[in-house]
Amino acid sequence: MSTPLLQLRDLRVSFGDTEVVHGINLSIHPGQRCALVGESGSGKSVTALSVLRLLESAQLRGQVLWQGRDLLQQSPAEMTRIRGDDIAMIFQEPMTALNPLMTVGQQISEVLQLKKMWRRQEADQRAEALLAETGIDDPHRRFGAYPHQLSGGQRQRAMMAMALASEPKLLLADEPTTALDASLRLQMLNLLADLQAKTGMAVLLITHDLALVRHFADHVAVMEKGYLVEQGPLAELFARPQHPYTQKLLDSRPSREGLVPVRADRAESLLQAQGLRVRYPMNLPGLRGWFQKDHFTAVQAADFQIEAGTTLGVMGESGSGKSSLAQAVLGLIPFEGGLSFGDQTWQNSPARDKALRQRVQVVFQDPYGSLSPRMTVGEIVSEGLRLHQPQALESQIEACVLATLAEVGLSTADFPDLLNRYPHSFSGGQRQRMALARALVVEPDLLVLDEPTSALDVTVQKQILKLLQDLQKTRSIAYLLITHDIDVLRAMAHQVMVLQAGQIMEAGTADQVLYQPRHAYTRTLLEAFPNA
Secondary structure, eight states: OOOOSEEEEEEEEEETTEEEEEEEEEEEOTTOEEEEEOOTTSSHHHHHHHHTTOOTTOEEEEEEEETTEEGGGSOHHHHHHHHHHTEEEEOSOHHHHSOTTSOHHHHHHHHHHHHSOOOHHHHHHHHHHHHHHTTOSSHHHHHTOOGGGSOHHHHHHHHHHHHHTTOOSEEEEESTTTTSOHHHHHHHHHHHHHHHHHHOOEEEEEOSOHHHHHHHOSEEEEEETTEEEEEEEHHHHHHSOOSHHHHHHHTOOOOSTTOOOOOTTOOOEEEEEEEEEEEEEEEOSTTHHHHOEEEEEEEEEEEEEEETTOEEEEEOOTTSSHHHHHHHHTTOSOOEEEEEBTTBOOOSOHHHHHHHHHHEEEEOSOTTTTSOTTSOHHHHHHHHHHHHOTTSOHHHHHHHHHHHHHHTTOOTTTSTTGGGOOGGGSOHHHHHHHHHHHHHTTOOSEEEEESTTTTSOHHHHHHHHHHHHHHHHHHOOEEEEEOSOHHHHHHHOSEEEEEETTEEEEEEEHHHHHHSOOSHHHHHHHHHSOOO
16 A cells, blocks of 8 residues: 555644543554544544644644654644645534635635745636536526625535645545535535546545545544444445444435324324415616616425424425525415415514414524524523513423423433533534424424535434424424435425426425435436435
8 A cells, every 4th residue: 555645643632631632543544535433522523623633722642654754743834834735624514614704715725825826817717617616506696795785505615626726735634515505515525526636636525424434434433432442444434334333324215204204184284285386586787777677586486284283395406495485484484375374374574474473483493503502502592482471480390491402312410500501511413403493492383494414424413303393293293304315305305396496396295306216316316316
């Protein structure tokens, strides 16, 4: 085998007196695709950030050998050169990693101007080409877009384009496909594979998605609580895992066993949409923009319904209209057509919509970004209750909050002083349980779940999906589930609706759409999803 590009020898990472990474030994060779897997808090990201010495408050011991040189002994100036030129990184959260004051094109071009000393015009052209190579539609227009104007998947692809701009020898990819739908995840991985064939670049893929690991990696390293518990060639490790933790990870695929069956006499219709349309205003170029406006139609004349106690799953690629559909159902954006909850509909008035807000709640994709870091758990979960039941006594509110938290698996027995703690002191899965409790505390009839498990590792994902199944069984609550994960749909959905460019291409029962699809687009999505 070739000489390793990167060798971690007895790498130990400490914060203060607490050691969080314990003696890691790992080698990555040119052209190798190595996957580092494990649950949240296992030390995967800390290990990757330590390679580039991006953890200012951490104490690093051992050796990080880059082509024989110990990076822990290099000067800050030399590390600045190595970052990007030799080793690049794609971060998990593109919205925090990208500069909100610069267009994505400017940020990619800046890398080429600083690292390769290219002239601006030449760098801009290459930046636009990189956006095209990473699958962004209309790259010329997206070059001039700011991060907040792109979808989550488009921001992640822009991050990838920026990391690949200087053609590094090693790419550290920290959950690079979290925000992407199934087919685009494969496109990103295939793109990385193509670049490897051209440049010999190696990739360290940090992920909780074992399906992607099976599709992409040739070597797998498994971390648990800061220890590297097992590593080896992909085929061997997946076929004959030796460590109990590895076996647990491989047995964490979502299951449909706990799903509430649809009643034979059909439940009452909770939500009905007829000819639902969502349009966004667009400025026309030139002088025409002064006198007339155009519109971009994100959802085109959608008809669907959700019955009480059932789940409607919505699937489609980035930009298909899934999030716009969810926001219309939540009454957060203007829409046309009919959208009724029995005899109620959105009135675009906070006072008149208050009763309906209690019936329709939402759980967002990012459990950390959706929870205020300045509010305690008690304040976060009780906020909706105080709004909708202002007459309730403080003791009643606290009892209800504690009961709801216990229902989602957060009890004071396991978490002392739970109500007075802040979100940052909890793991990703625990924060998502908190977000669920905040929505459930007001006893809604419908929960909109916007990619509720995509940011979670596989074992926690299975726990959250099982919790959602149990809550549906005990509360008879309905879900509108927005996801790009086919396994999540197979585990949770009673009905499935497939969106492409704002149009419903196919709709029906989960068994029919997911196992006997009629439309070619649906078949393309299903074939693109690599089964674990």
